[in-house]
Amino acid sequence: xxxxxxxxxxxxxxxxxxxxxxxxxxxxxxxxxxxxxxxxxxxxxxxxxxxxxxxxxxxxxxxxxxxxxxxxxxxxxxxxxxxxxxxxxxxxxxxxxxxxxxxxxxxxxxxxxx
Amino acid sequence: xxxxxxxxxxxxxxxxxxxxxxxxxxxxxxxxxxxxxxxxxxxxxxxxxxxxxxxxxxxxxxxxxxxxxxxxxxxxxxxxxxxxxxxxxxxxxxxxxxxxxxxxxxxxxxxxxx
Numbered sequence: 001x002x003x004x005x006x007x008x009x010x011x012x013x014x015x016x017x018x019x020x021x022x023x024x025x026x027x028x029x030x031x032x033x034x035x036x037x038x039x040x041x042x043x044x045x046x047x048x049x050x051x052x053x054x055x056x057x058x059x060x061x062x063x064x065x066x067x068x069x070x071x072x073x074x075x076x077x078x079x080x081x082x083x084x085x086x087x088x089x090x091x092x093x094x095x096x097x098x099x100x101x102x103x104x105x106x107x108x109x110x111x112x113x114x
Numbered sequence: 115x116x117x118x119x120x121x122x123x124x125x126x127x128x129x130x131x132x133x134x135x136x137x138x139x140x141x142x143x144x145x146x147x148x149x150x151x152x153x154x155x156x157x158x159x160x161x162x163x164x165x166x167x168x169x170x171x172x173x174x175x176x177x178x179x180x181x182x183x184x185x186x187x188x189x190x191x192x193x194x195x196x197x198x199x200x201x202x203x204x205x206x207x208x209x210x211x212x213x214x215x216x217x218x219x220x221x222x223x224x225x226x227x228x
Binding site for chain 1: 119120121122123124125126127128129130131136208211212215216219220223224227228
């Protein structure tokens with residue numbers, strides 16, 4: 001192509017064999033925010049999402065994945081914390097690694113092909 | 115991960131060094147529809163888009179790319195035809211080839227990594 005100063009961008013997500021979305025960037029960002037902030041409330045604030053909407057997304061995600069993603073600790077000084085299950089942590093890491101490898105491959109293919 | 119029956123999906127688009135989108139699936143689909151249907155009018159109908167909205171997208175795309183993408187022939191029995199320039203044809207083919215190669219690489223990486 002004529003414009004040498006362009007690049008390819010990608011978005012990835014995981015779906016079932018039947019074509020239903022399992023999760024993608026949005027869900028992973030929610031899990032990362034909870035990991036960083038320590039509660040659904042603080043994570044919702046940091047992503048400028050409503051608590052209820054984030055809660056709904058998490059419940060739906062747990063159903064789809066068939067595994068608990070959060071360990072909730074009610075009460076305490078800060079009024080309820082949430083930490084990720086190891087499975088949720090593995091999900092974040094796997095997704096980030098996958099995305100990085102696919103991005104690297106895409107850039108390489110683009111440079112060869114375009 | 116636990117669910118063996120899932121797969122990775124990708125969306126790709128091309129952007130400038132500055133991070134502005136040049137084009138992606140949407141623009142390529144518009145060009146493909148014009149190539150198939152032979153006019154902006156028929157292409158807009160086939161994609162259930164308004165004529166004006168499609169026309170606006172095409173003008174914007176031509177500006178970004180810096181090249182004419184359509185050869186318009188006004189009048190005639192069917193009231194105006196549009197055919198693609200060779201550059202537009204090359205753009206479709208390059209994008210489809212790029213997407214196919216990146217999809218193949220993504221599937222391979224997913225199978226190795228997940």
